[in-house]
Amino acid sequence: MTDVRVFGSDGLDATIAVLRRRGYDVFGPTLRDDVVTYGPIESVADLPVGRGDEQSPARYRSRARGDGALFGYAAPVQSAKAQFLPSDELLWTSRPGDAASGPVIERQAAERRPVAFVGLRSCDLAAVLQQDRILTQRAHADVAYAGRRAGAFLIAVTCSDPADTCFCASLGTGPSPGEGADVSLTEIVGDGPHRFVATPGSPRGTELLDAVGAGPASDEDVAAAHRVERRAVTRMGRELRTDDLVGVLYASTESPHWDAVAERCLACTNCTLVCPTCFCTTITDAGDLTGGAAERRRVWASCFTKDYSYIHGGSVRTSTQARYRQWITHKLATWQVQFGSVGCVGCGRCITWCPAGIDLTAEVATLRAGDTALKSSRAAGPRPSPRED
Ligand code: SF4
Ligand code: SF4
Known part of the structure; x- marks a missing residue:
């Protein structure tokens, strides 16, 4: 019992x-x-x-x-x-040692x-x-x-x-x-x-x-x-159809709908920062001007920034279209291939805290419906701006 x-x-x-x-x-x-x-x-x-x-x-x-x-x-x-x-975490500090020992690196204790x-x-x-x-x-x-x-x-x-x-x-x-x-x-x-x-x-x-x-x-x-x-x-205010999300997102790689989303998306990174499953981080190094100390920190990163996909020679995803497509495709499709589940838990934070009111449940529904839904949404005119009250 x-x-x-x-x-x-x-x-x-x-x-x-x-x-x-x-x-x-x-x-x-x-x-x-x-x-x-x-x-x-x-x-x-x-x-x-x-x-x-x-x-x-x-x-x-x-x-x-x-x-x-x-x-x-x-x-x-x-x-x-x-x-x-944590959004910002000190990993280690270093200072010059003597000639024999070289730099001294102190890792942050996990106490x-x-x-x-x-x-x-x-x-x-x-x-x-x-x-x-x-x-x-x-x-x-x-x-x-x-x-x-x-x-x-x-x-x-x-x-x-x-x-x-x-x-x-x-x-x-x-x-x-x-x-x-x-x-x-x-x-x-x-x-x-x-x-x-x-x-x-x-x-x-x-x-x-x-x-x-x-x-x-x-x-x-x-x-x-x-x-x-x-x-x-x-x-419950919304729903997300979960059947064949991998197929829907993969089939939408060249969808013109990414342009429609990018017209609204500010690439502000809010959605990734409030998302409880987004885990990307980057490393920053800083030294003081006297050369007496340096530190390495780990901070949250976002795939909505141009720098995030920077590799030798430049960024891989230079447009907002490409960055939004990357985020939602990873979250809902390739995440399943990598980790065995959808990378979204339905908390709705990315909808509430998006200053443009972009709603991934609506975007997926549009992609699922294909170009027909896109054409009818364009025929209906621009979407209303977010409320200012
Ligand atoms: S919160 Fe909205 S506007 Fe900001 S990056 Fe995400 S989708 Fe774009
Ligand atoms: S609704 Fe999904 S994608 Fe959006 S913030 Fe929550 S877990 Fe992340």
């Missing part, structure tokens, strides 16, 4: 406290500059209590929900990527406290597992990433209020958390007492629920959790 527990917000507070006492750096959703993002938390009071959000292409607004929900919004602006694969997430979205949990496969389970593991992931404790949450931009249900990555979480939560608000239905996903998840005294859930608790999930599926 499945082990299902239930506790109130005091139980969630106790969970955060236990994790902190055990030495974890605890992260969860927080409100910063009126935007929900993951950040350090010390108690339930640090969560975006009673806040919801509205997300649509090129638009994000935080709003008051009028209730005490702790997880009543869709994907935060950033995923867990920033904690496990850090383990990370715990409380309230990780289902799509973000799926993205963490994707990055694990790519960065730690192939021939050469990324040591820095693996060090951060080692021992991480993940408490994921069912999305109760997906945004207009969400489509995780199409990809099987939500709205309820799949495998990989130590504990999966569903928050029940406005359907009996405010409570959390919790399912352990690992022995240490079971142990934590025991430690905070989470009692067994009733049949009504479990039914209420199912209602939250079913309602979320019906509220």
